[in-house]
Amino acid sequence: MERVLITGVAGFIGSHLADYFLNKEYHVIGVDNFITGNVRNIAHLKDHPGFKFIEHDVTNPLYIDEDLHYILHFASPASPIDYLKIPIQTMKVGAMGTHNMLGLAKAKKARILVASTSEVYGDPLEHPQKETYWGNVNPVGPRGVYDEAKRYLEALTMAYHRFHGLETRIVRIFNTYGPRMRLNDGRVIPAFMGQVLRGENLTVFGDGSQTRSFCYIDDQVEGIYRLLQSDYPEPVNIGNPEEISIRDFAEEILKLSGRDDLTVTYKPLPVDDPKRRCPDITLAKRILGWEPRVSRSEGLKNTFEYFKSLPAEELYKTEHKDFSKYIKP
Numbered sequence: 587m588e589r590v591l592i593t594g595v596a597g598f599i600g601s602h603l604a605d606y607f608l609n610k611e612y613h614v615i616g617v618d619n620f621i622t623g624n625v626r627n628i629a630h631l632k633d634h635p636g637f638k639f640i641e642h643d644v645t646n647p648l649y650i651d652e653d654l655h656y657i658l659h660f661a662s663p664a665s666p667i668d669y670l671k672i673p674i675q676t677m678k679v680g681a682m683g684t685h686n687m688l689g690l691a692k693a694k695k696a697r698i699l700v701a702s703t704s705e706v707y708g709d710p711l712e713h714p715q716k717e718t719y720w721g722n723v724n725p726v727g728p729r730g731v732y733d734e735a736k737r738y739l740e741a742l743t744m745a746y747h748r749f750h751g752l753e754t755r756i757v758r759i760f761n762t763y764g765p766r767m768r769l770n771d772g773r774v775i776p777a778f779m780g781q782v783l784r785g786e787n788l789t790v791f792g793d794g795s796q797t798r799s800f801c802y803i804d805d806q807v808e809g810i811y812r813l814l815q816s817d818y819p820e821p822v823n824i825g826n827p828e829e830i831s832i833r834d835f836a837e838e839i840l841k842l843s844g845r846d847d848l849t850v851t852y853k854p855l856p857v858d859d860p861k862r863r864c865p866d867i868t869l870a871k872r873i874l875g876w877e878p879r880v881s882r883s884e885g886l887k888n889t890f891e892y893f894k895s896l897p898a899e900e901l902y903k904t905e906h907k908d909f910s911k912y913i914k915p
């Protein structure tokens with residue numbers, strides 16, 4: 587029986603990865619410090635014989651007794667409002683957290699896959715973004731803490747690969763969505779869905795002409811699994827290449843909700859908000875035989891059902907998660 591360690595297991599993507607690997611009969615050790623995660627995401631695994639949970643901040647060294655075959659390093663705040671609120675923790679988990687996990691992989695002779703992001707392309711000047719594009723990142727802007735931490739994560743991972751011969755994989759994840767996102771995490775899909783469920787108008791930032799391409803979680807998890815099983819050590823984009831402007835997307839959400847009494851209101855565009863984002867997935871298609879299967883309409887329907895099923899108080903917990911215990915006065 588192979589064993590996989592997943593960091594960030596109580597988060598959105600990490601918890602789906604845990605389910606996927608347990609279904610394939612791997613043993614899973616999940617690690618999280620709950621800084622942006624939620625125990626509800628892994629509550630159903632509490633008594634699963636193949637699952638073990640360790641509450642731990644991966645910016646501190648982690649020692650594991652068991653053999654490990656794979657490490658999936660997904661711990662990191664991922665929503666812009668999260669990493670703006672906890673910028674130093676974001677840099678630490680991308681830098682020290684990644685270093686600790688690479689060290690653990692080396693000690694255990696395990697293969698490690700690290701979660702990178704389309705944000706390494708910054709506000710891209712090339713479109714769609716291929717893996718060979720080096721990006722257009724503002725290192726000192728507010729998003730720099732996330733973008734540069736992930737660029738460092740990639741550089742450190744390649745250094746462990748080249749210097750120590752470690753088996754490494756790097757996934758560049760483009761906007762991914764689905765059940766178990768935090769309703770108040772500020773990302774556009776939970777934000778819009780929360781607004782329609784509360785009967786509020788949708789807040790589009792800027793004029794809404796900026797684009798994104800949304801990948802459903804099941805497709806993302808399948809892509810990550812295939813990349814892990816491949817022999818390709820360099821970064822691979824995993825995302826859905828169907829691009830839409832945020833303004834059109836807001837209309838799509840209004841239509842899905844059936845709330846024709848609601849409308850769109852405009853707010854200032856956050857600093858360095860990328861104008862266009864769309865993955866070129868030629869490489870993933872060629873080396874992994876992967877491409878997304880779930881249409882946006884189906885994925886959004888599933889996600890909307892999930893948000894509707896949450897307890898009503900969640901919907902009105904609009905204040906942002908309290909990070910005060912992680913921030914020294």
Ligand code: NAD
Pocket residue numbers: 593594595596597598599600617618619620621622623624642643644645659660661662663664665679683701702703704758759760761762763
């Ligand atoms: P999330 O916030 O739901 O999950 C992140 C998890 O990591 C949380 O459970 C959090 O508590 C945990 N964590 C953070 N710092 C930690 C630390 N120091 N020690 C232990 N645990 C820690 O976010 P997500 O959307 O599931 O993102 C997961 C990963 O995927 C992140 O690395 C993120 O950068 C990457 N990613 C996600 C997207 C996306 O669209 N969802 C896009 C690009 C990249």
Ligand code: UDP
Pocket residue numbers: 665666761772773774775777778789790791792796798832855856859860
């Ligand atoms: N956005 C918006 N209204 C919201 C939240 C986000 O218009 O209430 C926009 C945001 O400015 C960005 C896009 O939606 O252009 C996607 O934002 P998100 O925070 O989901 O992630 P990003 O892709 O920027 O990392």
